Amino acid sequence: MSSNINRKKVMKKGIIRFIDIFKENKMGVLGFYIIVFFLLVAFVGPLIYSYNPQEFAKGGLIAPPTKGFPLGTDDMGRSILGALIYGAKVSLMIGIFATLISVFIGTFIGIVSGFTGGKFDSVLMRITDGFMVLPKLPLIMILAALLGSSTRNIIIVLGLTGWTGTARLVRSQTLSVKQRPFIERAVSVGAGKGYIMFRHILPNVFPLVFSNTILVAAGAILTETTLSFLGLGNPLMPSWGQILRGAFTSGAVSIGAWWYFVPAGLCVILLVLGFALLGYSFDEILNPKLRRH
Amino acid sequence: MKNENILEVSNLKTYFKIKEGIVKAVDGVSFSLKKGEFLGLVGESGCGKTTTALSIIKLLADNGYIEDGKILFKDKDLTKMTESEMLPTRWKDISIIFQGSMNALNPVMRVSDQIVEAIQLHENISDKEARERVTKLLELVNLNTGLIDSYPHEFSGGMRQRAMIAMALACNPGLIIGDEPTTALDLMVQAQIIDLINDLRKKLDTSMIIISHDLSIITEICDRIVVMYAGKIAEIGTVEDVIFNYKHPYTEKLIKAFPNIYGEREMVESIPGFPPNLLDPQKGCLFADRCHKKIGEICEKVDPNLIKIGEKNHMVACHLWGGKDE
Amino acid sequence: MRAIYGGARMSSIVDLKQLKVNFQIRQGFIKEVIKREKKIVKAVDNIDLSIKKGEILSLVGESGSGKTTTGRAILQLVEKTDGEILFDGKEINNKSNEYMKNFRKRAQMIFQDPYQSLNPKFMVIDIVAEPLQLMKIKVSEEEKIDKVVKALEFAGLRPGKDYLYRYPHELSGGQRQRVSIATCFIVSPDFIVADEPVSMLDASVRADILKLFVEMKQKKNISFLFITHDLSLSWLISDRIAIMYLGKIVELGKADLIAGACRHPYSQALTSVLAVVGDRRKRKRIVLEGEIPSPINTPSGCRFHTRCPLVKEKCKTEEPKLRKIKEEHYVACHYPEIIK
Numbered sequence: 001m002s003s004n005i006n007r008k009k010v011m012k013k014g015i016i017r018f019i020d021i022f023k024e025n026k027m028g029v030l031g032f033y034i035i036v037f038f039l040l041v042a043f044v045g046p047l048i049y050s051y052n053p054q055e056f057a058k059g060g061l062i063a064p065p066t067k068g069f070p071l072g073t074d075d076m077g078r079s080i081l082g083a084l085i086y087g088a089k090v091s092l093m094i095g096i097f098a099t100l101i102s103v104f105i106g107t108f109i110g111i112v113s114g115f116t117g118g119k120f121d122s123v124l125m126r127i128t129d130g131f132m133v134l135p136k137l138p139l140i141m142i143l144a145a146l147l148g149s150s151t152r153n154i155i156i157v158l159g160l161t162g163w164t165g166t167a168r169l170v171r172s173q174t175l176s177v178k179q180r181p182f183i184e185r186a187v188s189v190g191a192g193k194g195y196i197m198f199r200h201i202l203p204n205v206f207p208l209v210f211s212n213t214i215l216v217a218a219g220a221i222l223t224e225t226t227l228s229f230l231g232l233g234n235p236l237m238p239s240w241g242q243i244l245r246g247a248f249t250s251g252a253v254s255i256g257a258w259w260y261f262v263p264a265g266l267c268v269i270l271l272v273l274g275f276a277l278l279g280y281s282f283d284e285i286l287n288p289k290l291r292r293h
Numbered sequence: 294m295k296n297e298n299i300l301e302v303s304n305l306k307t308y309f310k311i312k313e314g315i316v317k318a319v320d321g322v323s324f325s326l327k328k329g330e331f332l333g334l335v336g337e338s339g340c341g342k343t344t345t346a347l348s349i350i351k352l353l354a355d356n357g358y359i360e361d362g363k364i365l366f367k368d369k370d371l372t373k374m375t376e377s378e379m380l381p382t383r384w385k386d387i388s389i390i391f392q393g394s395m396n397a398l399n400p401v402m403r404v405s406d407q408i409v410e411a412i413q414l415h416e417n418i419s420d421k422e423a424r425e426r427v428t429k430l431l432e433l434v435n436l437n438t439g440l441i442d443s444y445p446h447e448f449s450g451g452m453r454q455r456a457m458i459a460m461a462l463a464c465n466p467g468l469i470i471g472d473e474p475t476t477a478l479d480l481m482v483q484a485q486i487i488d489l490i491n492d493l494r495k496k497l498d499t500s501m502i503i504i505s506h507d508l509s510i511i512t513e514i515c516d517r518i519v520v521m522y523a524g525k526i527a528e529i530g531t532v533e534d535v536i537f538n539y540k541h542p543y544t545e546k547l548i549k550a551f552p553n554i555y556g557e558r559e560m561v562e563s564i565p566g567f568p569p570n571l572l573d574p575q576k577g578c579l580f581a582d583r584c585h586k587k588i589g590e591i592c593e594k595v596d597p598n599l600i601k602i603g604e605k606n607h608m609v610a611c612h613l614w615g616g617k618d619e
Numbered sequence: 620m621r622a623i624y625g626g627a628r629m630s631s632i633v634d635l636k637q638l639k640v641n642f643q644i645r646q647g648f649i650k651e652v653i654k655r656e657k658k659i660v661k662a663v664d665n666i667d668l669s670i671k672k673g674e675i676l677s678l679v680g681e682s683g684s685g686k687t688t689t690g691r692a693i694l695q696l697v698e699k700t701d702g703e704i705l706f707d708g709k710e711i712n713n714k715s716n717e718y719m720k721n722f723r724k725r726a727q728m729i730f731q732d733p734y735q736s737l738n739p740k741f742m743v744i745d746i747v748a749e750p751l752q753l754m755k756i757k758v759s760e761e762e763k764i765d766k767v768v769k770a771l772e773f774a775g776l777r778p779g780k781d782y783l784y785r786y787p788h789e790l791s792g793g794q795r796q797r798v799s800i801a802t803c804f805i806v807s808p809d810f811i812v813a814d815e816p817v818s819m820l821d822a823s824v825r826a827d828i829l830k831l832f833v834e835m836k837q838k839k840n841i842s843f844l845f846i847t848h849d850l851s852l853s854w855l856i857s858d859r860i861a862i863m864y865l866g867k868i869v870e871l872g873k874a875d876l877i878a879g880a881c882r883h884p885y886s887q888a889l890t891s892v893l894a895v896v897g898d899r900r901k902r903k904r905i906v907l908e909g910e911i912p913s914p915i916n917t918p919s920g921c922r923f924h925t926r927c928p929l930v931k932e933k934c935k936t937e938e939p940k941l942r943k944i945k946e947e948h949y950v951a952c953h954y955p956e957i958i959k
């Protein structure tokens with residue numbers, strides 16, 4: 001009984017120490033707040049400001065900001081502010097879920113390939129290379145077109161194409177961890193391959209995966225925005241990319257209706273930046289060699 | 294030169310600044326070195342021997358600094374010199390063979406070119422003259438001069454170590470510091486390097502400071518020994534005095550930690566406890582809590598001074614032999 | 620071959636018969652596949668050795684001698700190329716999961732590098748308890764903690780419970796090695812391979828660790844294969860010492876051989892250059908010329924002939940076999956008599 005308390009205490013101390021170190025990294029803290037801001041916008045926003053993408057022509061069409069519509073309206077008369085708030089949730093959800101799928105696949109392939117080695121590793125890596133080399137956007141477009149542009153399919157498509165970077169990263173880290181004596185020790189006390197990969201290699205690869213995940217998320221959000229911009233998104237669940245698409249196709253850009261595309265663009269940039277800052281800061285913290293004293 | 298001491302270290306204090314405070318890696322170390330003399334700096338990990346050497350050649354890490362003390366090399370105080378003033382001194386007057394340096398040779402440069410480079414950085418001589426000197430150096434260290442243009446990976450570990458010694462001798466320095474020069478070498482290669490060093494001792498008048506945790510190597514090649522513990526000197530004297538006439542309890546334990554295959558086959562007692570934390574060293578003798586010959590409270594309260602015992606500059610910092618603050 | 624070791628094989632825990640372990644060096648695509656040139660390192664080349672139950676046998680040698688590979692081969696961490704490895708009289712069946720689980724419980728290893736041989740993400744309690752989990756030894760949580768504490772305290776970490784929730788980076792080198800020992804000890808093995816267990820530790824810390832080995836041998840009858848390059852340490856704790864050179868055993872005998880009674884020229888040279896602290900005698904140092912030849916192109920005949928100060932014609936062509944010259948003393952040399 002007392003043992004569990006001790007273990008939990010030690011782990012808590014570890015987390016507190018990590019948070020303390022994290023707090024000192026200004027870059028990371030900024031990124032963290034940006035993400036928190038958008039999470040609030042995405043989940044608390046709709047409770048404050050209601051928006052329904054199906055309701056058209058509430059205000060004028062592509063009308064500049066007025067009291068009722070703080071950021072003006074789009075080409076169907078819907079509030080742009082509402083679209084941004086609603087879109088935050090869509091962009092974030094797609095980005096995060098797609099990332100989770102990518103990272104899971106990438107980590108799994110990276111560890112199994114790196115640890116098993118030999119021909120198996122070569123084959124898997126050639127497949128990975130293949131995926132990496134394929135031009136992603138056309139591939140995603142084709143898949144999206146084939147499978148249909150539901151939100152779920154977008155997530156799957158992004159997930160299935162975004163794992164290669166993670167796989168390579170995790171594999172090379174696995175190769176290096178594999179050489180360390182404690183792996184040989186695990187074998188000598190009777191550990192099987194699966195156990196070693198899961199219990200010994202994964203925890204040592206995890207810090208890398210963690211910081212990499214956040215960077216992958218940044219990329220996923222950006223890719224989703226691009227896809228939506230190209231018209232492959234789900235029109236019933238408009239994301240920021242779709243707002244930008246609307247701005248583009250309706251000619252808002254040429255008439256100078258800045259309220260239509262500038263806020264959406266800024267949101268994308270800010271959120272991606274937030275993830276990038278957080279990801280790089282974790283990289284610095286978890287990889288002490290990068291830390292400046 | 295005023296006297297025949299090529300190096301005089303007086304009350305050297307080298308500290309390191311870390312987040313938690315100041316680590317007193319070297320805290321009041323004094324010794325001198327005569328021309329042509331070989332001095333051994335002995336101690337275990339964390340005792341400050343490498344830091345002392347790095348202080349002399351002023352290659353401390355960014356957070357390290359010399360807090361106090363003087364290092365007189367040929368009557369120049371090295372502690373007062375700036376980095377640009379130190380540059381010509383390094384290698385020309387004092388050179389260093391780092392630990393594991395046989396792995397520090399540039400793999401894409403021929404061995405001869407690397408030594409030539411070291412020479413030409415300090416002396417204005419032609420390529421041809423430099424190469425001639427390299428040939429002579431390789432002969433001096435018993436390397437086949439036909440191999441002069443090889444790459445490091447074509448050399449074995451022992452040969453690379455010889456090449457490093459040749460490089461250290463390249464500019465004819467007055468002092469060479471060897472940090473663990475034989476660690477990581479096979480026994481027989483170690484013996485060859487020891488023979489080489491002893492041979493060089495006879496031929497040249499270069500002084501040497503050998504740093505090692507391996508007391509047996511030190512006794513084979515050094516004239517005098519400095520035993521360090523927790524950043525201070527525990528005992529200093531000739532090999533004869535320190536090994537066969539030791540006075541400090543730590544020296545005793547250290548000597549007995551090396552089994553003598555011609556003596557009794559008995560297991561020695563380890564030293565209980567751990568080396569002290571140099572971040573906040575306690576008062577009194579830093580060896581007190583592990584000492585088997587502690588004489589009482591004075592050991593825990595008062596830091597013993599280095600005092601002279603016997604005739605030939607044999608000194609010990611231990612209350613057993615005096616050493617109280619006067 | 621089998622007869623020379625006297626004593627019933629039943630009293631040995633490990634028997635090596637004509638053991639060979641080769642490694643192939645990777646040379647790049649063209650040489651390997653097209654030219655079919657194979658560079659083979661004969662790390663362990665046809666050795667016979669028996670480790671008696673309850674004994675500490677040291678395997679001593681310089682780099683390339685094959686001592687580390689031998690230890691790893693016995694523990695099935697490296698594939699043998701030929702020959703037999705018997706554990707407790709029976710050949711090791713590494714295809715059977717059942718057998719291997721039992722084998723791993725009875726044969727353990729202590730590694731050289733205390734800084735790398737413990738998983739930095741594991742707490743001490745998880746490291747030490749891991750063998751219990753892997754060998755499916757069923758214990759309750761309380762029993763597990765109890766066993767771990769006992770193992771830690773046996774290894775000299777007292778009080779054991781203070782160490783349970785620490786991470787390796789919080790411990791010194793000596794303490795980490797003790798954790799390694801506790802990990803071996805917790806499953807009560809019969810045989811331990813200790814690969815340079817103290818070479819990375821300070822001299823003053825070594826004695827305690829070595830004493831633990833002697834204690835384990837005396838109290839629990841655990842046999843040890845102590846692999847080291849340090850002759851004086853092997854002398855201190857072993858019953859017998861085997862000296863290896865380039866994959867072969869050149870001399871085998873009781874530990875006090877080292878103190879001047881060796882009969883193989885290599886052993887003699889090695890023991891003569893041993894620097895001894897506090898020894899005033901003027902010893903004759905036999906410093907061999909050159910370095911150990913490459914294990915890829917081993918010399919013909921006696922491997923040592925290229926550096927042997929007493930080399931004769933026969934040595935260059937015929938390989939000497941390990942043979943008995945006295946009770947419990949074996950030498951692989953054509954002319955051990957001419958050595959003083």
